[in-house]
Amino acid sequence: MSRTQGTILVLDIGRNVSVVGEKEEKSFFQSARECAARIIERKILSQGKNLIGIILVGSNTTDNNLAKQFDGAFKRIQVLDMVTPTWQMIRQLPEQPTNTKGDWFEALIVAADYYKNVLSGVKLETKQIILLTNFKKSVSLDPENIEEVLNGFTDEGYEVSVIGPDIESKQFQDNESVQLVKQFIDSTGGVTSTIENIMKYDLLFHRKKLVKGTPWNVDLSIGPNIKIPVSAYVRTRDEPAVKGWVKSVKDPVTGKSSIYESVTKTKEYINEETGQAVDAADKVAGHLYGQKIIPLGDFDNNLLYQSGVKSLTVYGFTSADNIQWQNLNGDGLSYVFGRKGDKKAQKVIRCLVECLHELNLVCIVRKVYNNNNLPKLNVLMPVIDTNNYVCLSMIGLCYKDEIKQMSFPTTNLKKYKCSEEQVDAFKDLISAMDLTDAYDDTFDDTEAFPVAECVSPSVQYVLDCIAFRALNPDQPLPKPREEIMTLFKVPPLLQEKARKPLEKLKSLFTLTKVEVKKRHNKNLMDIDQVPNPNLQTDDPVTPNIPKVHMPAKEQIVDGIKSISTINPIEDFKALQSQNKDLSELTTGMIKAIESLILNNIDGKYNKALDAMKHLRMELVKTDPTDYNNWIKKLKTDLTACGKTEVFNQIVENQVSFILKTENSLSTYEDEHSHEESQLFENDTIPNSTELTISSDVLNMFDD
Structure with a gap:
């Protein structure tokens, strides 16, 4: 039987939800969008079988099945197809409300029609419709149509829930729209909640998906004749925060990840004595006994221990x-x-x-x-x-x-014996810090950290980081939010209750700080404490010892000693302001640029190209020979290590050779002539000569 859960979010984005109230910090649209994004996020991280769709009420466009059938009806309602929830779905939510208004009652009918006619071939265990609106837009009511729609929702098993204002308050008692939506909630078995409550309680932490337990069926054997058929169900188990990671490969050139590509892996068996690969068919199974490998044959395998059947x-x-x-x-x-x-x-x-x-x-x-x-x-x-x-x-x-046995000193001694007053003080502290009575009447439950309900802070932070990284790929990960850090804190009411018992305990127990003495190794001798016979301690004058000229401390400009790969341009300018030699600065800049290019792993060379551009601008004013020679050598090195695409980026950003038109000292007239000469030089360099020499001759030269 299918366990797929279906959910349609009916989100009101019209003009009626764009107004910010006097006592509110943000509009209903902003709160509803955050709530919808949080619901989709929870569906993604729960890794359950979920299908989720979005219907936008008050949209500038009309796109739904019923609007195509009935002209002039079901306007300003846009349906986004029902699919497995993705992060892209959150990114596609509208950022701003519209200037039009839509009918939420018609949107409910559109959602029901989508379940029945558009998604009719998919079997769903639940069909939930969540309505997010503030009911400030009146709807057209027809008693006969309302009764027919309610019966249809009940027969098809749709569940209508409402997230919005407090519809039970006095201000909505005379609102016909609210009275209508209450009929939907009561007849379909739905629920209602405010956005504040659902964000504060239901969507505050990530929850595990509810799954039906799979039994482990076995016979409980007692003696040779008694076998009892039993089933074991997992009650608690340590599990990772996210199971079933989807591996992706990052392209070093484009910097994008793909789940359709993979890294090819090969497995080889190496003979440790010869260092050569061995065919898998020639390997022999063995058992490691101490530091010796004992080979096992087919006959020996039959002698191995077998645990038997389940x-x-x-x-x-x-x-x-x-x-x-x-x-x-x-x-x-x-x-x-x-x-x-x-x-x-x-x-x-x-x-x-x-x-x-x-x-x-x-x-x-x-x-x-x-x-x-x-x-x-x-x-x-x-x-x-x-x-x-x-x-x-x-x-x-x-x-x-x-089992690790740890011995502790006995406490059943006279010096460790406590008085009755001290024991009573600890009892008072335990009573004051009772977790079952940690909150006052303003909370729904007075118990703190209830068993089987308290969530893991580490798991919550991991899931928060996954969601943040999916929506903000280029930003650093945030710190744990306040709700997670609250799990590490003592409830304020318990702190207040425990204040007096703690003060009493401090007065009853006098604690003395134990200073741990440092152990000195007596075998090591301090050279400064060894007497020198050549020194005359009675003479106050310093003995005639030859002076050693220590190198002067190198002056560091603003904490910068050399050009680094972190801020090469800033370091270059800082050292240049101190009248450093340009040739020395050029050498340091070239080392930093080569490090940024050759040691790059993410495929982004923006920092290296900017540094090259700055160096080129400086050398265009003086002698470009060093820069052109370096570019020529860099191209050869990039070709050898297979990074030819980097040199293409250098040419595209116009940071390659300094031409004669830019500086009269240059020998390069244009890029095209240089490319031809460079290709000619590469073809004539005898790099393959070594392959024609006999290996015996090479070994002789090595010796």
Whole structure:
């Protein structure tokens, strides 16, 4: 059965949503656009099977199926096709409202028609319509049409929800449009909320998509004859923030990424002794024993350990007190129930759970997830929830070599004994910092950081960074937003409650700072402490020691010692202002430019081209010989390393050779004549001569 969720956002962009209220910081259009963008963003990052469409009410253009069928009706309503949500969909949302007005009631009918006629071939589990408007535009009402439309929405299973102003307030009691939309909400099972509330609560954090648990079906074996059909469901598990990354390859020339290209990878087997590649058919499997590789033949493979088929076997029972938190391992917790549809298995599991709970015992089991997988040790513990379920919880156990024993000094000593007043002070602090009573009546829930509802700050920040980078590819990543940093803070009410208990604790416990003494290695001798027999300490005059002339400290201009690749032009100007030699500056500038070109990985050479342009302008005024010789050498180097496109950019930006028309000292008349001479020189250089010499002769010269 398909699990695809369908959502159509009906966004009002007309003149009625463009006005900014007296007590408001921004218009309803701006708030509604942010809300729509956040909804699309959540749909993208949830990685669920979602289809989302957008209908613009009050648009300057009319583009919908019903407007084509009925002339003069359903105007100023534009439908954007329903597709899988993308970042481009957020970028295409209108930036400014229009000067026209649209009918939101007609937009609902257009959305229903799109589901029924345009998207009729797609099976959707839910068909949701979210309306974002402020209801300041009156709609044409016909009681007969309204009743017919309501029945059609109910029969087709559409769910209408409204995000906008508080329609339950007094100012909307006499509004016919609001009374109409309430009928849609009640008849279709939708909900209503203000933009402030939905942005503050529902869309504040990224939520995981709700998925139906997939059971792990296996037989719970107890002894040789008892096998109980059970199903294990994952309760909690450590998962990455985003699963299923789509890899893309970045073109170094254009700087764009593509998911349709890939990097070709080859796998070779190298003989360590000869250093030559070996055919994959000639390799022999082996096992690393210490530092020696033991080859395994076909007969030896049959002697290897085999874990067997998928199983869940009970080794025995032990007291629950023997299982401490430091003994637990694994990547999550699972709940084990009797197999669905097997009433006998469910009854047996319930009896087993009640017996384990009454006797304070747990099961030690051997788990093999699939055939010939690595076996793991697990513990089954009873879970009795009178309101929901009775089952077994399963979690991994550590082996002996995985447990790290740490010894701590005993605290059952007289000097560590606390008085009753000190113990009561700590009890008062614990009572004052009770997280279940962390907020006052202004909040919906008084509990802070509730179990199974508190989100991970690191996951939230990673998802925020992904969304920001998708919409702002050239800007640096932002810091974590205030809502995420709040997860690290103690609630203000608890801080106020804990102030007096903390002051009392400070008065009852006198803490002395322990200074850790630095350890000195006595084997190392300080050369300054060794007495020098040649020095006469009684003589106040400095002994006659030959003077050593140390090099003078190089003067740094404004903190600049040489031309760097960060700001080459600024460094060049700063050093030039101190009357530095132009030839020395040219050499430093050339090194910086070559580093920017040859070590470039993103394919952008703007900084290098700007530096070349500045250097060329300076050398056009004097002697261009050094610049032309360098350009000639640079072209040869770029051709050798396969970066010929860089030289094409140099020619296009007119920063290549300095011509004779620009400076009389130049030997280059025009670019075309230089290209011909350069090609002739490259063809006549005997670069391939080395290939004709025998390798024995070359080895002789090497020796």
